[in-house]
Amino acid sequence: QFQMIRHEDLRLEESLGRGSFTRIFKGSKTDIREGERQNTDVLLKVLDGSYKNCWESFFEAASLMSQISHKHLLLVYGISVHRSENIMVQEFVKYGALDLFLRKKQGSVPVSWKLDVAKQLACVLNFLEEKKIVHGNISAKNLLLAREGDSSIGTSPFIKLSDPGISVAVTGRDVALDRIPWVAPEVLEAPETWGMECDKWSFGTTLWEIFNGGKAPLQGLDPQQKLMFYENHEQLPSPKWTELADLIGRCMEYDPALRPSSRGIIRQLNSLITSDYELLDPGLSAHA
Numbered sequence: 690q691f692q693m694i695r696h697e698d699l700r701l702e703e704s705l706g707r708g709s710f711t712r713i714f715k716g717s718k719t720d721i722r723e724g725e726r727q728n729t730d731v732l733l734k735v736l737d738g739s740y741k742n743c744w745e746s747f748f749e750a751a752s753l754m755s756q757i758s759h760k761h762l763l764l765v766y767g768i769s770v771h772r773s774e775n776i777m778v779q780e781f782v783k784y785g786a787l788d789l790f791l792r793k794k795q796g797s798v799p800v801s802w803k804l805d806v807a808k809q810l811a812c813v814l815n816f817l818e819e820k821k822i823v824h825g826n827i828s829a830k831n832l833l834l835a836r837e838g839d840s841s842i843g844t845s846p847f848i849k850l851s852d853p854g855i856s857v858a859v860t861g862r863d864v865a866l867d868r869i870p871w872v873a874p875e876v877l878e879a880p881e882t883w884g885m886e887c888d889k890w891s892f893g894t895t896l897w898e899i900f901n902g903g904k905a906p907l908q909g910l911d912p913q914q915k916l917m918f919y920e921n922h923e924q925l926p927s928p929k930w931t932e933l934a935d936l937i938g939r940c941m942e943y944d945p946a947l948r949p950s951s952r953g954i955i956r957q958l959n960s961l962i963t964s965d966y967e968l969l970d971p972g973l974s975a976h977a
């Protein structure tokens with residue numbers, strides 16, 4: 690399961706905003722290591738809405754993240770329960786959510802940076818697929834940036850996939866509709882039937898976000914219009930880069946069986962990277 694953390698060992702600092710069921714705060718956790726006090730920066734996700742199946746799903750998300758470890762998976766230290774407050778204690782990831790970062794950077798992020806991030810997400814997707822674990826909430830807002838990456842000094846970005854949060858299987862239909870176009874169409878119809886393929890659909894949506902400056906797809910559409918988007922089997926606007934558009938389209942296939950495996954996604958991303966250099970300087974990859 691996960692470690693229970695004492696409330697008195699936590700300190701809530703500034704508020705960093707809210708998720709759909711949670712408020713998030715920067716904070717610190719105190720441990721006694723070899724007899725000395727040690728403070729660790731943490732991100733505290735405080736669950737509001739105290740109805741039961743919400744916090745069960747919240748705990749499930751936390752225990753999922755604590756049972757598996759991978760360099761691109763967020764580290765969850767544990768849970769703290771205090772009166773009616775349920776708090777998930779996570780490692781504090783330095784640069785926060787990817788969607789906000791991309792919006793702030795407004796298009797000044799190189800294509801190779803975006804491809805690097807996409808490849809890292811495909812790797813953790815492959816890791817989860819091999820463990821037969823469905824994340825269920827892959828999106829740019831749930832990708833956290835641990836290292837910015839700066840091509841001028843040769844460092845690359847480093848992302849961590851956040852916890853899946855409350856599952857759409859227990860949220861109301863309105864929250865599920867709000868997760869269009871990240872939530873796979875089949876999950877909307879029958880949440881309990883979802884399989885691994887639903888993460889491939891969300892991967893496609895996240896790829897779209899990464900290459901569209903972190904803009905939210907279908908923004909401004911109300912829940913009914915979002916539902917019609919699925920009813921009419923519509924697709925997101927294609928990026929100019931046709932190979933990328935093909936990959937996004939294959940991930941966002943309405944028939945789950947037609948979506949690529951995570952290995953297929955990694956293969957296609959690798960081919961994209963070479964064609965990316967092709968675009969920039971045809972001679973370059975000749976020497977690679």
Ligand SMILES: N#Cc1ccc(Nc2nc(N)cc(-n3ccc(CO)n3)n2)cc1
Nearest residue numbers: 705732779780781782783784785786851
């Ligand atoms: N300015 C700023 C700033 C904000 C947050 C962080 N760090 C962080 N660490 C985590 N473990 C999780 C998150 N999240 C942020 C949204 C969500 C929704 O899931 N998570 N942010 C770093 C800088």
